[in-house]
Each structure stands twice: as C-alpha cells, then as structure tokens.
Amino acid sequence: MLAPAPCACFIVPPHIHKHLARSGDAKTRDRALRSLALSERVRGQREVLSENRPAVPAGAKRRTIYDAGHSDELPGRLVRGEGAKATRDADVNDAYENLGITFDFYAKVFGRSSLDGRGLRLDASVHFAERYDNAFWNGQQMVFGDGDGRIFHRFTPALEVVAHELTHGVVQFTAALVYRDEAGALNESMADVFGVLAKQWMLEQTARAASWRVGEGILVAQPDQSLRSLKAPGTAYDDPVLGKDPQPAHMRDYVRTANDAGGVHVNSGIPNHAFYLAAMGFGGRAWEKAGQIWYRALTRGLDPRATFGDAARETILAASALFGREAERVVEHAWTEVGVTAEDARPAAVA
Amino acid sequence: MRISFERTGGVAGVRLACTIDTATLAPAEGARLEHLVARAGLDALPAAAPPEPDRFEYRLEVDGRAFSFGERQVGAALRPLLAALLDLARGC
Numbered sequence: 316m317l318a319p320a321p322c323a324c325f326i327v328p329p330h331i332h333k334h335l336a337r338s339g340d341a342k343t344r345d346r347a348l349r350s351l352a353l354s355e356r357v358r359g360q361r362e363v364l365s366e367n368r369p370a371v372p373a374g375a376k377r378r379t380i381y382d383a384g385h386s387d388e389l390p391g392r393l394v395r396g397e398g399a400k401a402t403r404d405a406d407v408n409d410a411y412e413n414l415g416i417t418f419d420f421y422a423k424v425f426g427r428s429s430l431d432g433r434g435l436r437l438d439a440s441v442h443f444a445e446r447y448d449n450a451f452w453n454g455q456q457m458v459f460g461d462g463d464g465r466i467f468h469r470f471t472p473a474l475e476v477v478a479h480e481l482t483h484g485v486v487q488f489t490a491a492l493v494y495r496d497e498a499g500a501l502n503e504s505m506a507d508v509f510g511v512l513a514k515q516w517m518l519e520q521t522a523r524a525a526s527w528r529v530g531e532g533i534l535v536a537q538p539d540q541s542l543r544s545l546k547a548p549g550t551a552y553d554d555p556v557l558g559k560d561p562q563p564a565h566m567r568d569y570v571r572t573a574n575d576a577g578g579v580h581v582n583s584g585i586p587n588h589a590f591y592l593a594a595m596g597f598g599g600r601a602w603e604k605a606g607q608i609w610y611r612a613l614t615r616g617l618d619p620r621a622t623f624g625d626a627a628r629e630t631i632l633a634a635s636a637l638f639g640r641e642a643e644r645v646v647e648h649a650w651t652e653v654g655v656t657a658e659d660a661r662p663a664a665v666a
Numbered sequence: 667m668r669i670s671f672e673r674t675g676g677v678a679g680v681r682l683a684c685t686i687d688t689a690t691l692a693p694a695e696g697a698r699l700e701h702l703v704a705r706a707g708l709d710a711l712p713a714a715a716p717p718e719p720d721r722f723e724y725r726l727e728v729d730g731r732a733f734s735f736g737e738r739q740v741g742a743a744l745r746p747l748l749a750a751l752l753d754l755a756r757g758c
Contacts, residue, residue, distance in 0.1 A: 445749075449676040451720040465756050467678065476677060483719040494717040502719065503679075530678060542678045556756060557680045573734070574672070574725065576717045580679025 374428050376418040380407050381440040383458075390440045390456060406441040406471045410459060413477035414439060420478065420513040421485070424602050425610050430484035437481070441471060450476060452483040466556065468533055474517060475529050479510035490617035496577035497622045503583035505613055507543060508590045512602045522594040522601040545591040548584030564588040566623070566654030585653050586626055592649035593630070597642070608633045608646060624659025626650075631657050667700050670727040671751040675737075677720040684755040702750055707743040708733050715739065724748065 376397065382404070383391035394407050401408045414437045421427040429435040439457035447460025448467040457480050462469045470476050483506050486492055492502035507529050515525045528551060530542030540552040548562035562584030563569060569585065572578045590609060594601035608630050616629030627650040634642040650656060672683040688696035708728070715738045722737040740748060 449678070449720065449722065451677060451718065453718060463752075463756065466680075466682075470677070479677065480720065494719055499717070506719070533678065542680065552680075557682070561681075574681070575674040575679065575723055580675065 374434050376415060376422075376429070377434070377436040378411055378414045378418075379436060379438045380411050380414075381438065382407065383440045383443040385442050385445050385461075387444045389443070389453070389458065390438060391442075404441070406459065406461070406469060409469075409471035410439045410441050410457070410477070413471065413474045414457070414481070416474055416517050417478040417481045417513050420509075420516050424512075424516060424606065427485070430481060431488040435484075450480055452480045452487075454487065457481065462533075462535075464535065466535055468535055470533065473530060473533060475507075475510040475514045475531070476533070477510075478513035479506040479529065482506040482509040485509070486613065489614045490621065491619045492617065492621060493619045494576055494579065496579075497582070498620050499576045499579035500582035501586055501617070501621055501623065501626055503579045504586035504590070505609070507545060507583060507587050508609055509606075511545060512606050515600070516602050519600075521599055522591075522605075523598070525601070527591055543580075543584070543587070545587040548588050562587075564653060585655065586623055589627070589630075589649045589653045589655065592652050593646050596645035596649060604638060604642065605646075607637055608642070611637060620661075622659065622661060623655045624657065625661060627655045628657035628660040628663075667696075667703065668727075668729055669699070669703070669751070670725075671755060672725040673722055673748075673752065673755070674725075675721060675723045682752065682755040684751065686751075686754060699747075699750060702747040703728055705743060706747045707741070711735050711744075712739050712741070726751075 378395075378397050379393065380395040381390040381392060382394045383389060394404065395402055395411055418429060418437060421429070429437065437457070438455070439459065441459045443458045443460050446463045448463040450457070450459045450470040452458075457477070459469070459471050483502065486502050486505050492498045492505070494502055510529055511525065511527055515522075518525075527546035528541035528544050530551075532538060533542060534540050534552060534554065534557075536556070537552055537554050540554070542551055543560070543562060544551040548564040549560050551560040551562070553559045561570065561581050563582065564584055566585055570578045570581045572581070575581065590605060593608070594605035597604040611633035612626065612629035616633060617625060621629075627647075631643055631646050631650070634646040647657070667688040668686070669688070670683075670685045672681065674681050686699070688699050691699065708726070711733070714736060717736065718738070724735055724737075724740075726733045
C-alpha cells in the first residue's frame, strides 16, 4: 500500500501538477498524477484524470485504480493510473491487469471502445468495506471486496469475474436489460458469457479446450470447484456450507423465487448453456462465431424487457445475418436443447 | 427469539442461510444477538432501491415477522446484526 501523499503536495498549485503529470519521466508523472488526483479530490472533483488526455490517445484504455481502505466510501484514494508502474498491493495490480485484458478483448474482438463504445475510463476500487465477499459494477465503476477469507478468496485475480462485472457495464450501455426475472437472468448470462470468452481469448483456447467455468479458485474450501459452469450448469460446486449449485440447464427447471431479483444468478444457467451449445456446435474459438452472434444480439437486438425467447430469436437472426443459414441452424438447435424457441419471443415491435 | 436469515445474490450467486433459536446459544451470545435485533431498526428501513447487478439481497424472519431488503438499504444500525448472522451462517 502506498503511504499517504505528504501535505506539502497541496502547496504546489494544480497546474504545476498537471504539467508534471504530462512530463516524460514516468516516476515524476506518476507522483504528480497521484498528488494531483489527491488534491483535486479534496476539491471535490473526481474527473482529474480526464484532464490528463495528452498522455493518452483517444480510444486508448484509461484505467484508474483506487483503494477504498476498507471503508464503503467510493472511490477511495487513487493508487494507480494508466501507465503507472505496479504497486506492492496485489489487488491493485490484479485489478489493473484484468481491466486491461477485458478492455483489449472488447476492442480487438468486437471493435468496441470500452464499455460505452466511446472510450469510457475504467475505474475500480479495491479493499471495499470490511470482509466484503463480493465484487460489483455500480453503474459507474468496479468495486472489489477482499473476500471473507473463510468462504471466498479475493476476486481481482479471476479474469472471468472482472470481465463479468465490466460486461454488466456493457449491458447497461446497450440492451440495458432490467435486472429482474428473465431479463435479469439474461443480463447475468451475458456477463458470464463475455466473462468466460475474455478468459478463453486471453488463453487462446478453443471451445473444446476451455473450462467454461466462472469463479475458478474463488472458493476457499473447494479450490477445484467454481461458482458456475456454462458447460454443465448445476455442477459447479457442492459444499457443506453453500449446498449444491442450483443452476438449471433447461427451461423446464426454471426456478421461480423472490430471492436474488427473481433468481437471476440461478436461471442464467439456461441461456448460459445455450451459448455453450452454440459455441460447441460451431467448434473452434468461441469468440469468432458464437461470441460475435451474441454480441450483435446484445448490442442491436435485445431491449430492456427481453425474455429468453427474445434472446433465442435475436441470436438466430444475428447468426443468419453474420454467417448465413447454416449458422442459424446451429443457434436454433442450441436453444431448442435448453427448451427455448424463437416462438417464445414476444411479438416484435412494429418498426 | 427465533431468527431465520438468508443472503442471496452477489457475483457468486451463492446462498448463505441459517436459522437460530437464541435460547439454544450460549447466554451471552444469545443476549447479544437479541440486542442487535432490537437495535437494527428493522421497522424503519429506507425504501428499496432498484436492483443493481451482483448486489446482495437479504431475508430475515424474527419470531415470524418477515423483512426483505437489498444491500443498499443497509445502514449503520443494521450492519452489526448482519455481520453476526453472516458469521453464524458461514459456520452452520
């Protein structure tokens, strides 16, 4: 962890810091950037780094990592900006690296500039609250707890979890799926799908070679288990405290519950498995066909109240538009296998 | 006092739950838990916020009275009770 910046920083006027922040020497730039951010924050301005544009070309990634210091105040103290060297805090560095891989994944695979398609700065706070065993996207930034050390390890090292959270951001800026019931389960499923795809892309894995698991190495007592499996929903974990993974892989087992916004983390197993089946149907690398199809449906087809049937229809249409009739059949078959057809879709709005 | 506790959601989506009868706990622990319930402000929870991805949801039943709320409705009064119940649920 970095020592707090000395009070003397505040004596230097902000424009000097801004100058230093643009200077060539990495160490000076780093130090100046941090002081600048700190003093700007004291003035109640969070957007300090956006003033630092000359150092970063448009469309490039801009990561900013904060340390919440175990409080629940966001964002916390700025500890690492884009291009700054690694700190001694593994959570800061892991968050920084995994934000970067996810940014590159969206840019290179889908031609998307950050979460909003317009180069949004990626902010993340680590060490949020006390023994907080969660990670989330709050509509503006990523937030990571440390885990409780008893059930959950920390989350920052798991690329698919980081990419899951950032995909909630992508969903927010595209289909804006309402976080409840079927639309909410689709929101969750998109986060899992692009989460595992980011990891497969980073590892250059084929669909056949990939684990298709979310949250590998997160459970303290079950190091070989995970939180969800797109390949075999319902088999990710089995633990004396947590019980057994409750995810269904078929529509007939859809779980109706008032918990978890209508079981969004449970019923996501159904569209998750449809994606897995489509990817296996195509073979090869999942982001090249199945991923492109789901991305098109997410960014052009689905609306906030979408159902599983709508997702079937939109991915089938996207498959046809991108890869033709044969691809359409692969996707249609995948959805049929999980008990969903395009005929379940709500009537299309009249254009 | 009989307490049922359940936490769902979070990125993990795993359920943590426990049911406790404070009479069966060590007297000091039972009294502490009853005290935390009394101080939790369960009857004056702030209004629910729209669901946000991967936040926790809680359900609590205290002697037959049910309360459900999201993470963003949890304030300083309720936090110690949830922390104590989570510890129990982790060890159940």
